Amino acid sequence: MKQASKVFGYTRLMVAAMALGPCEAALEIVIPYAKERIQFGSSLSEKQGYTHKLVVPHAVRLQAATAYMDEIALRLDSGESDLHTEGSISKLFATEAANKAADDAIQALGGYGYISEFEVEKIKRDVKITCIYEGTSEIQQSIISTFRWKITRKTKGGFYKAICQEMEKLDSDVNDAGCRFYGLAAEVLNNTIMLVHDNRLTRKQHVMFSLADMMTHVEIGASLARKAVSLSKAGDSEAEKVKAMSRIFADEVAQLVSRNALNILMGSGVFDQKAARDFMETNSYNQLVCSSLNVINDMDLVADILFAR
Ligand SMILES: Cc1cc2nc3c(=O)[nH]c(=O)nc-3n(C[C@H](O)[C@H](O)[C@H](O)COP(=O)(O)OP(=O)(O)OC[C@H]3O[C@@H](n4cnc5c(N)ncnc54)[C@H](O)[C@@H]3O)c2cc1C
Structure with missing residues (x-):
């Protein structure tokens, strides 16, 4: 346990980063899709009920998680140790945020989100494990x-x-x-x-x-x-x-x-x-x-x- 505690500062930061990558990828699929998909006379990207629920909060949390993780990574690189609480904060926030973002990416693509072609359902499966291993949320x-x-x-x-x-x-x-x-x-x-x-x-x-x-x-x-x-x-x-x-x-x-x-x-x-x-x-x-x-x-x-x- 002592051995493991020594590395959690950076291994949990790594798992947090592993969650953010797919979350970013999901947004990169959703954003162009929403610009092209016309429903009820205008594109989905014009609808507040869509953008402010399914996209903007996730882009904001992604930005917030990145800001925190960059700071912790710099502190680790400068030789600071004993950052295991910061590793936990990174992992809890980034993995839970990414999991919600991946879930909403499926929603944002409607029926296409649920089938394999558009990849967001795979992203959801890949991200969920980050809330579980290396210590659950x-x-x-x-x-x-x-x-x-x-x-x-x-x-x-x-x-x-x-x-x-x-x-x-x-x-x-x-x-x-x-x-x-x-x-x-x-x-x-x-x-x-x-x-x-x-x-x-x-x-x-x-x-x-x-x-x-x-x-x-x-x-x-x-x-x-x-x-x-x-x-x-x-x-x-x-x-x-x-x-x-x-x-x-x-x-x-x-x-x-x-x-x-x-x-x-x-x-x-x-x-x-x-x-x-x-x-x-x-x-x-x-x-x-x-x-x-x-x-x-x-x-x-x-x-x-x-x-x-
Ligand atoms: C694909 C995959 C790869 C893995 N890779 C590795 C690996 O490389 N190395 C390794 O060591 N392990 C690995 N694991 C194991 C993984 O770390 C554990 O599955 C994980 O830590 C959860 O432990 P558990 O499965 O025993 O669940 P449990 O501990 O039984 O947890 C079940 C639920 O109860 C909750 N819970 C548990 N204890 C408490 C508590 N005290 N208070 C409140 N809630 C609690 C949990 O948060 C969870 O929601 C891997 C697992 C998977 C699925």
């Missing part, structure tokens, strides 16, 4: 929640506080990359971990898995924010696209963090309604739920770029 959730809970306690909240402060700083540099919401999400996450610890809820696996999803999304989101800000400062031609993707993902992170915090507060049976209300009335929680501002327009913008409309 549930084992990754267990690792992430345990180790991030421990580091949060050890640093007295400093671990996620640092992400929160970094996001506030990035937001003051570039204010349209969604950084503010990643910072707020990190703060709500930090408060939730403390609450879970103080009330001995770490024994409940459902609560810990909810925390793992919050931790994963906040950390992946912070990487995407860094990438968006860095491209924006460099005047890169990809900057507008990646900033819009970062704003969309910030909304996803904010919604997941607020929903999971609420689920723990209201669902665990430990807190009375006043305690739950007090928590939700903290400024950060109330601000967090405002993350959806203009998100549909941002999805339009990303769809315009992806489908070259």
Whole structure:
């Protein structure tokens, strides 16, 4: 087990990368198909109900996963060890995102998706195994929640506080990359971990898995924010696209963090309604739920770029 733990930082990153490749391939099949397929008088690529459900969220998550995995790969290449939690975060997020993307690629091609000619059903079969081997998604959730809970306690909240402060700083540099919401999400996450610890809820696996999803999304989101800000400062031609993707993902992170915090507060049976209300009335929680501002327009913008409309 000790031997295995030493290599999980990079072997799990490798499996995460193995999931992203097919996910990218699936999008490369879906996008041209949607531009050509005419239904009800216009191409599928013109329909928000199609693009914003079956394509844009997956392109955004692919971008987010890539940003995080690039950072971890660089840290590994520079000789850092003990990145097994980061390996778990990479694998959990990338493989689950790719699995959903592959599933929706079948849906996006309709009947053609289900037969073998268009290859998306093969991609789905190839991707599913990445959620299982090298440690299942549930084992990754267990690792992430345990180790991030421990580091949060050890640093007295400093671990996620640092992400929160970094996001506030990035937001003051570039204010349209969604950084503010990643910072707020990190703060709500930090408060939730403390609450879970103080009330001995770490024994409940459902609560810990909810925390793992919050931790994963906040950390992946912070990487995407860094990438968006860095491209924006460099005047890169990809900057507008990646900033819009970062704003969309910030909304996803904010919604997941607020929903999971609420689920723990209201669902665990430990807190009375006043305690739950007090928590939700903290400024950060109330601000967090405002993350959806203009998100549909941002999805339009990303769809315009992806489908070259
Ligand atoms: C194609 C393929 C290739 C493989 N290659 C290799 C290889 O090269 N080397 C190798 O060592 N292994 C390999 N494996 C094995 C693979 O790593 C295991 O199948 C995988 O880790 C899951 O273990 P399991 O099958 O025993 O499922 P189980 O552990 O029985 O899991 C069944 C379900 O229960 C969940 N579960 C299990 N424990 C918990 C828990 N504590 N809390 C909550 N939920 C839990 C799991 O997440 C899963 O959803 C391979 C498997 C396949 C299918």
